[in-house]
Amino acid sequence: MPCIHYCHSLPHASASFHRRLEHASSSTSTKGFPSMRHHRTSLGLHPLAPLQDDHAKHERQDLFWSRVRTTLREPFSEFWGTVIMISFGNGSIAQVLLSTGQTSGAPGGSGFGNYQSVNWGWGLGVMLGIYVAGDSGAYLNPAITFSNCLYRQLPWRRFPAYFTAQLLGSMVGSCIVYANYISAIDYYEGGHGMRTVPPAPKATAGIFATYPQPFVTKASQFFSEFIASAILMFVIFALKDRANMGMAKSDQWFPFMLLFLVFGMGSCFGWETGYALNLARDLGPRLMSYALGYGSEVWSAGGYYFWIPMVAPWLGCIFGGFLYDAFIYTGQSPVNAPFLGLSHFFHPRREVRAKLQAEKDLQMV
Amino acid sequence: MPCIHYCHSLPHASASFHRRLEHASSSTSTKGFPSMRHHRTSLGLHPLAPLQDDHAKHERQDLFWSRVRTTLREPFSEFWGTVIMISFGNGSIAQVLLSTGQTSGAPGGSGFGNYQSVNWGWGLGVMLGIYVAGDSGAYLNPAITFSNCLYRQLPWRRFPAYFTAQLLGSMVGSCIVYANYISAIDYYEGGHGMRTVPPAPKATAGIFATYPQPFVTKASQFFSEFIASAILMFVIFALKDRANMGMAKSDQWFPFMLLFLVFGMGSCFGWETGYALNLARDLGPRLMSYALGYGSEVWSAGGYYFWIPMVAPWLGCIFGGFLYDAFIYTGQSPVNAPFLGLSHFFHPRREVRAKLQAEKDLQMV
Amino acid sequence: MPCIHYCHSLPHASASFHRRLEHASSSTSTKGFPSMRHHRTSLGLHPLAPLQDDHAKHERQDLFWSRVRTTLREPFSEFWGTVIMISFGNGSIAQVLLSTGQTSGAPGGSGFGNYQSVNWGWGLGVMLGIYVAGDSGAYLNPAITFSNCLYRQLPWRRFPAYFTAQLLGSMVGSCIVYANYISAIDYYEGGHGMRTVPPAPKATAGIFATYPQPFVTKASQFFSEFIASAILMFVIFALKDRANMGMAKSDQWFPFMLLFLVFGMGSCFGWETGYALNLARDLGPRLMSYALGYGSEVWSAGGYYFWIPMVAPWLGCIFGGFLYDAFIYTGQSPVNAPFLGLSHFFHPRREVRAKLQAEKDLQMV
Amino acid sequence: MPCIHYCHSLPHASASFHRRLEHASSSTSTKGFPSMRHHRTSLGLHPLAPLQDDHAKHERQDLFWSRVRTTLREPFSEFWGTVIMISFGNGSIAQVLLSTGQTSGAPGGSGFGNYQSVNWGWGLGVMLGIYVAGDSGAYLNPAITFSNCLYRQLPWRRFPAYFTAQLLGSMVGSCIVYANYISAIDYYEGGHGMRTVPPAPKATAGIFATYPQPFVTKASQFFSEFIASAILMFVIFALKDRANMGMAKSDQWFPFMLLFLVFGMGSCFGWETGYALNLARDLGPRLMSYALGYGSEVWSAGGYYFWIPMVAPWLGCIFGGFLYDAFIYTGQSPVNAPFLGLSHFFHPRREVRAKLQAEKDLQMV
Structure with missing residues (x-):
């Protein structure tokens, strides 16, 4: 039984997890539900719900309430x-x-x-x-x-x-x-x-x-x-x-x-x-x-x-x-940026655009 | 030393565990005790007691009290x-x-x-x-x-x-x-x-x-x-x-x-x-x-x-x-069924029969 | 770094652990100290102290006090x-x-x-x-x-x-x-x-x-x-x-x-x-x-x-x-013997001899 | 994602960890900062900060404050x-x-x-x-x-x-x-x-x-x-x-x-x-x-x-x-030395020199 190991606060790991999910899902059940991805995105959530592969493949995920449950997974949690x-x-x-x-x-x-x-x-x-x-x-x-x-x-x-x-x-x-x-x-x-x-x-x-x-x-x-x-x-x-x-x-x-x-x-x-x-x-x-x-x-x-x-x-x-x-922290953080991240305040729009692009690359949007 | 990892609430995993046990047992000691399987089934228990392979192979499992202990394992526990x-x-x-x-x-x-x-x-x-x-x-x-x-x-x-x-x-x-x-x-x-x-x-x-x-x-x-x-x-x-x-x-x-x-x-x-x-x-x-x-x-x-x-x-x-x-739950559950599982009430007999058949397939009866 | 995993209450596992130790020891430092094995045996202890391989190989284990420490390991602990x-x-x-x-x-x-x-x-x-x-x-x-x-x-x-x-x-x-x-x-x-x-x-x-x-x-x-x-x-x-x-x-x-x-x-x-x-x-x-x-x-x-x-x-x-x-217990125990182990009382000498022989086979004496 | 497993109180393991770090670092970012190693050594710290490989490779480690953070890692912690x-x-x-x-x-x-x-x-x-x-x-x-x-x-x-x-x-x-x-x-x-x-x-x-x-x-x-x-x-x-x-x-x-x-x-x-x-x-x-x-x-x-x-x-x-x-301890310790380590008091200079040499061999200085 595969076990999902959530890797928090490490965006690339998280992304790889979601890519895996993406792969698992696109080949199976979620394919048929572009609306679920749309609903989730419009709520600000990741297009894919963080579900275990086994369960995601479950035959009854097509039911109306199962789709609601998956769409609202993080808010429900x-x-x-x-x-x-x-x-x-x-x-x-x-x-x-x-x-x-x-x-x-x-x-x-x-x-x-x-x-x-x-x-x-x-x-x-x-x-x-x-x-x-x-x-x-x-x-x-x-x-x-x-x-x-x-x-x-x-x-x-x-x-x-x-x-x-x-x-x-x-x-x-x-x-x-x-x-x-x-x-x-x-x-x-x-x-x-x-x-x-x-x-x-x-x-x-x-x-x-x-x-x-x-x-x-x-x-x-x-x-x-x-x-x-x-x-x-x-x-x-x-x-x-x-x-x-x-x-x-x-x-x-x-x-x-x-x-x-x-x-x-x-x-x-x-x-x-x-x-x-x-x-x-x-x-x-x-x-x-x-x-x-x-x-x-x-x-x-x-x-x-x-x-x-x-x-x-x-x-x-x-x-x-x-x-x-x-x-203490040595990973990716706005504080680990020039001028302790204060540059974000000088060029906010540039920063926002760059971040959005990065998230799109990681399929987080 | 083999270690049994119980997989709860996941019927298929549980079943695979029992199949393994089945295999281990049928090739060794339990073979000689059809009565134990019978007694356990009549008590509503799984035909095979959840025992570690090593112990199941123990030479003294044939003694009268050992068989009682194995037959009544879950109730005793x-x-x-x-x-x-x-x-x-x-x-x-x-x-x-x-x-x-x-x-x-x-x-x-x-x-x-x-x-x-x-x-x-x-x-x-x-x-x-x-x-x-x-x-x-x-x-x-x-x-x-x-x-x-x-x-x-x-x-x-x-x-x-x-x-x-x-x-x-x-x-x-x-x-x-x-x-x-x-x-x-x-x-x-x-x-x-x-x-x-x-x-x-x-x-x-x-x-x-x-x-x-x-x-x-x-x-x-x-x-x-x-x-x-x-x-x-x-x-x-x-x-x-x-x-x-x-x-x-x-x-x-x-x-x-x-x-x-x-x-x-x-x-x-x-x-x-x-x-x-x-x-x-x-x-x-x-x-x-x-x-x-x-x-x-x-x-x-x-x-x-x-x-x-x-x-x-x-x-x-x-x-x-x-x-x-x-x-929250996305696995197999009657709630993850049409009409939140209420259909069970409409066709109870069909449901029961289907479930029993599934259990038999998994050798849980 | 090898890590010793003690396997309690399972005599054969314990024996295999000691055999491993035996091997490690006999090829290195303990060889020169038949007296330590003798002293430990006369105290009723296992001939070999339960030490990690790495440490057992340590160059300074020949010192007088180190030998005392090893000889009396379990009592000291x-x-x-x-x-x-x-x-x-x-x-x-x-x-x-x-x-x-x-x-x-x-x-x-x-x-x-x-x-x-x-x-x-x-x-x-x-x-x-x-x-x-x-x-x-x-x-x-x-x-x-x-x-x-x-x-x-x-x-x-x-x-x-x-x-x-x-x-x-x-x-x-x-x-x-x-x-x-x-x-x-x-x-x-x-x-x-x-x-x-x-x-x-x-x-x-x-x-x-x-x-x-x-x-x-x-x-x-x-x-x-x-x-x-x-x-x-x-x-x-x-x-x-x-x-x-x-x-x-x-x-x-x-x-x-x-x-x-x-x-x-x-x-x-x-x-x-x-x-x-x-x-x-x-x-x-x-x-x-x-x-x-x-x-x-x-x-x-x-x-x-x-x-x-x-x-x-x-x-x-x-x-x-x-x-x-x-x-509950299904492993080796005197209770898992004919008449719940009461036979030990009828043939005590035979039991003792058999047990001693088994321990010798496992090099526990 | 590589995970650093700190091995405390075992000098050789610690050394091998640092050697690994050394290798990882010298091939990537730290190369350009001989001054950081110098600063850390003059503070009595290990020349290399105990950082995870992933983070050490991070692009922004060259910033002034990131270098301060790395140099003073243990004191900050x-x-x-x-x-x-x-x-x-x-x-x-x-x-x-x-x-x-x-x-x-x-x-x-x-x-x-x-x-x-x-x-x-x-x-x-x-x-x-x-x-x-x-x-x-x-x-x-x-x-x-x-x-x-x-x-x-x-x-x-x-x-x-x-x-x-x-x-x-x-x-x-x-x-x-x-x-x-x-x-x-x-x-x-x-x-x-x-x-x-x-x-x-x-x-x-x-x-x-x-x-x-x-x-x-x-x-x-x-x-x-x-x-x-x-x-x-x-x-x-x-x-x-x-x-x-x-x-x-x-x-x-x-x-x-x-x-x-x-x-x-x-x-x-x-x-x-x-x-x-x-x-x-x-x-x-x-x-x-x-x-x-x-x-x-x-x-x-x-x-x-x-x-x-x-x-x-x-x-x-x-x-x-x-x-x-x-x-109890059987590993490397001054107490596991002749005369329970008291010889250190008789030849202090020789001991100090030998220890320093050993540390240099392990690149701990």
């Missing part, structure tokens, strides 16, 4: 990966928060979990989400998708489809958690339909979106999200850099290491602002909690904190990726 | 795997619950474990149980066995033997825990032979079966077990889908990832209803605790809650498997 | 592996117990660890100990060594050297912990040189050896150690059984899985008697604590409990190994 | 690896300490983490730091670098560049943590700009450097750091010794095992002195906290404790490495 991530992440906060202080019927006599459980919940949510999504290079986080476009030759036109899938997925994930814990939220808040936002004493909005600690200044809020995102991106690029440590950082270990990376983020930089590090993780559940009746305070709480986890992760990921590429 | 799973799982609850609040002689001054220990206990119990059971595709859980029959071509006639072994194993496992902690239960309940069921203040029945939190409505009870089972099945199918992420999800990682999946279930969806997610895990110990003197309240507690962990996991696993196959 | 295991295990209890309730200067405000830290300490102590000892099949535990002799063809004459090394190692390991925490023990006990044994309120003897909970009956004490040892042995045999699940249980995963197995033992069966499961782990530190001034109560405490962790693990491991071989 | 290690390590202490006792808005009702979170923080900081740094053999710790020079043929002239990078990295890492938690430190200490050192009741200096428990004697302080460093070095050498257990200790597992080793250090030997085990980890943040206004008490606290984590780790690592080489 990102969507469900984010659903899983948010289900575990928001679910862990819900369980720990709502059971705080419960003594009767609680093994150990003090609730059902502690803050560390929340860290494990997010860590393994990300890991299992990546297993579900496949290793798409998108990592369930628009800021990381963005950095991969910027530094690792992921085509920009992929971005909108990934972004949409991630945001929808996080909304659905937080919905599942809300539906699961609705009677417990009523019980904890102290009445049917009561919904409050921090710093209210029995607030449950923190299950869904992040809210900062009250004593943290606006600058510290921003810096905390910024620096944590930068470390996140820096380490992810290190984990994906095959030139750095050879086979020790194979794809087999990558999702597992993200478990510890995210767990560590929560253990070391998670207190002040709740380590959103991710627009989709924060905005999706925030929208959902607004729609479900938590009121406009989900936006105004913490001095209109909501925009910080929307903005800081992008800048942080860009900065972290820049540091890695400037000091 | 499932039985002992479930025993191990329940021993660790129920054992962790027993230790944490019964030592709650103990200060003298307890390192750290507060009992011997906390709620997180229970999550680790179930997680590693499942992992070590799978190592013991071999990766049979059954996962010590009848609802998952059922979903594998429904979506992954595990023949239906395997189901009764697996189910029986799982249920008996969970009863024996909870028996071991009871025997181990009998004096501690007496001490905790406050008298020799006292046995109470939640919500009694010193109830110990929660060591064995699951009981819901008092404030959770019947609908929330059902939904909690349903959605957690759906996530469980969805992620297991993702972890087993070789087309999704290639070698990164090899069999080597699978049992280890189940540790985190089950740990996460307990950390994120374990409070309201105790995350049974498994008829065998709940019904077996419940029967045992009834037999051991906890009284009829094991059935009536929580508003006759007992039927929910018997029913919800099946529906949840079926739903989770359906979602995975509908949106 | 077991010794240091046990030292590491006990250092971490006893060290974790010391740190958690002695810092119980400390609030000032403690991050989190409640001591330096909790009961779970003790479980992690023993789990990773065993794992790192196995890495240090190499995977000798002895597992730093005389009862497991014994079971490997009984069921897995480890020659009996190996036993005394392994046993001695394990016992000495555990004494040295507990000595290191005592030396490290001596001023903290003085502080905790409330005076210089004060040393008390449970159930004294400030007892510290529990750092070294195990003492049962006061309410546990003698029968429960015995059963707890017995059943936990049986589960330990059962799962270890499953993890080592290559016919059970193929490559998924390779040697690469084995030490890591022992981390979780031992962690689980502590989380699920560790409260009542302290999960010694190992004569060396308990007797060595107990002797050491007796010698260091804890008084004769180390023997009399818990109703002369000390003999239970000396006896129960042997019987438990024998029982657990028997269950695995009777119900 | 060590620098950023230490930054990551200290960010997570110091960050975890900061979060747990500063949130101690917080009840409102804390899931679980008691702060954001406990002492175990600190152990995880340091463990995963080391692991991720090694992933970032590549497996340079330096391990972000000058004492370990030193031991590798002493026992594993890492040339001494590499030491200054590694040491400088490690110290600078730890200063920058602690700076990041300080900047991130500055408003929380103000809040915890009770006033803007208040900075106190243990044993002050609200001291926060312990976030950065280590301070001993008050009751620990000077001798116990020293012994605690000494013995923990010895165990650290002993286990690392075991994990790196390919002759000990074959492939089970491949490079793939090494960084992950360091997670548990460091976690275990903190769980078992972390209370009395804070397990610095590393001059860079302790001195860098101490210098930084001195510069940032914690006053001269960072030096005088604990009876001028500061010199112990500067001295004890060196002696401990030397002792631990000696034990491993004397009792």
